[in-house]
Amino acid sequence: MFHLKEVKYKDILNIENLIIPEYKVTCIVGESGSGKTTLLKLLNKIISYDSGEIYYKNKPLSQIDSIAHRRNVVMLPQSPAIFNGSIKDNLLIGLKFAEKPIVSDNKLTEILEFINLNKKLNENAQKLSGGEKQRLALGRILLLNPEVFLLDEPSSALDDETEEIIIKKLVEYTKSNNKTLIMVTHSKKVAKDFGDNIIEVKKGKIIN
Ligand SMILES: Nc1ncnc2c1ncn2[C@@H]1O[C@H](COP(=O)(O)OP(=O)(O)OP(=O)(O)O)[C@@H](O)[C@H]1O
Numbered sequence: 001m002f003h004l005k006e007v008k009y010k011d012i013l014n015i016e017n018l019i020i021p022e023y024k025v026t027c028i029v030g031e032s033g034s035g036k037t038t039l040l041k042l043l044n045k046i047i048s049y050d051s052g053e054i055y056y057k058n059k060p061l062s063q064i065d066s067i068a069h070r071r072n073v074v075m076l077p078q079s080p081a082i083f084n085g086s087i088k089d090n091l092l093i094g095l096k097f098a099e100k101p102i103v104s105d106n107k108l109t110e111i112l113e114f115i116n117l118n119k120k121l122n123e124n125a126q127k128l129s130g131g132e133k134q135r136l137a138l139g140r141i142l143l144l145n146p147e148v149f150l151l152d153e154p155s156s157a158l159d160d161e162t163e164e165i166i167i168k169k170l171v172e173y174t175k176s177n178n179k180t181l182i183m184v185t186h187s188k189k190v191a192k193d194f195g196d197n198i199i200e201v202k203k204g205k206i207i208n
Contacts, residue, residue, distance in 0.1 A: 001148065001180055002043055006052035012038050013204045015052075020197070022057075025171050025181045027195035029188065034201040036184045037078065040150045043182065044075040071098060075150040080137030082128070087112070087136060088121040094140040103143065111139040114173075116165055131157040135166065142173075149174070151183040155190070163187070167194055 001022035007015045013035045020026050020043075028036050041047045042054060045066045054061040056069065083090055091108050095101070108121055115135040119128070125136060134157045141149065154170075155163035171194045174181040185191055191198050200208045 001057060002182075003055040003058075004042075004052070005055075007042070007049045007054055008051045009038060009042060009047065009049050011204070013042070013049075015039075015204075015206055018199065018206050020180075020182060020199075022180050023175075023178055024196040025174055025183065025194055026197040026199060027191035028182065028184045028199045028201060029186070029191050030201035035204045036201050037152055039201065040075055040152055040182070040184060043148075044073055044150055045069045046075070071144075072146055073148040073150060074141045074144050074146040076137060076141050076152060076154055078152040078156065080134070080140075082125050082133045082136065085125060086122050087117075087119055087125050087128075090125045090136055091121075091140050091143060094144050098144055100144065107143075111142060114142065114169060115139045116162060129157075131159070131162065134158065138166070138170075146179075148180040148182065151181070153184050153186060156186065163190065 002020040004015045004018040007013065028039065030036055038047070042049055045061060056064060056073070061069070083093060088108055091111060092102055095103065105121060112119065115138055117132055117135050117139070125133070128136060134154065138154055155167055158166065167190055170181060173179065198208065199206055
């Protein structure tokens with residue numbers, strides 16, 4: 001799916017050769033500041049590499065339009081924005097930005113169930129806890145239905161039990177819908193239990 005060859009970005013990342021497979025769960029681990037978020041941003045074309053090439057489905061990323069790429073490959077940042085307004089507004093905002101059709105309230109309620117958010121669609125999103133906001137942002141990108149999910153510590157604000165439930169559902173969803181999941185995690189347990197493929201980043205290099 002992604003193939004990185006001799007990719008350099010400032011003095012932050014230096015990746016000789018890395019393949020991230022399609023339809024699999026890839027976990028990215030490594031110490032703080034090692035370059036994990038930077039790697040996700042490169043894959044999402046939020047930043048551009050200085051040299052080398054990244055291929056997405058055998059096509060150089062440098063030849064793919066950024067906006068078009070971000071319809072297929074969606075990134076959930078570490079601290080996603082929650083906008084003023086209701087839970088429903090916050091779920092729909094991704095679809096609006098992507099100029100995709102709005103979905104029914106039934107579909108939105110299904111998403112709330114998926115992310116274990118026991119709230120009403122019309123409740124104020126700003127009043128949610130940190131972990132609830134994190135799940136809401138996850139719901140927002142699930143609605144976008146991309147080919148690839150790039151998730152930066154999607155469960156960092158969740159307790160162990162909720163983390164297990166949400167990641168398990170995400171992994172099942174990935175497998176049964178032919179999606180690709182690429183997820184930064186600080187949790188060795190999550191990587192071991194759910195990763196088909198584990199990438200360890202150390203000081204900007206891939207070490208496994
Ligand atoms: N825009 C930037 N300009 C300069 N340095 C940056 C920039 N973004 C990140 N860095 C540096 O690059 C290194 C890697 O950052 P990155 O956010 O990718 O690490 P990380 O592995 O995701 O860390 P964490 O687990 O703490 O989120 C860090 O030393 C960081 O300070």
